[in-house]
Amino acid sequence: MKKIFILFFLVSLFASCYYDKYENLYPLGNNTCDSSTVTYSGAVTEILSSYCYSCHNSSTATGAVILDTYADANTYALNGQLMGCVKGETGYPMMPPSASLNDCDIARLQKWVNDGAPDN
Ligand code: HEC
Structure with a gap:
């Protein structure tokens, strides 16, 4: 009897592992990351405007840093500061500061x- 419970436990464990995988549930969902082709006018300005422009624009240049011009x-x-900050590397303040x-x-x-x- 004990063995059956253990077996059941193991089976349900595997089953839940499989079905809980996001990629298996939503194979064509928005979870895919395409970083193969990135343009300044597309992804870069989209990311910077969402997370950086609020503090780093031509009129509010926090820390004397402006990011809203190419x-x-x-x-x-x-100069390495952009990636140093967003990746939180040693010697750089984490950006954006909140998350x-x-x-x-x-x-x-x-x-x-x-x-x-590039300016693409
Ligand atoms: C809430 C305001 C705020 C947001 C949003 C923000 N920053 Fe900053 N940023 C600051 C402040 C304040 C400093 C100066 C901090 C310091 O030097 O410790 C700074 C400094 C910097 C610096 C200069 C770092 C250095 O080594 O002197 C860079 C580069 C930078 N931010 C990039 C970014 C990027 C890229 C984003 C978006 C991903 C971003 N920041 C979002 C407030 C912000």
């Missing part, structure tokens, strides 16, 4: 920086 964003991308960006947005910014932060 030239400024490009400067911070190429970090999600992994997909970090990967997309990284792709743009790796490409040389």
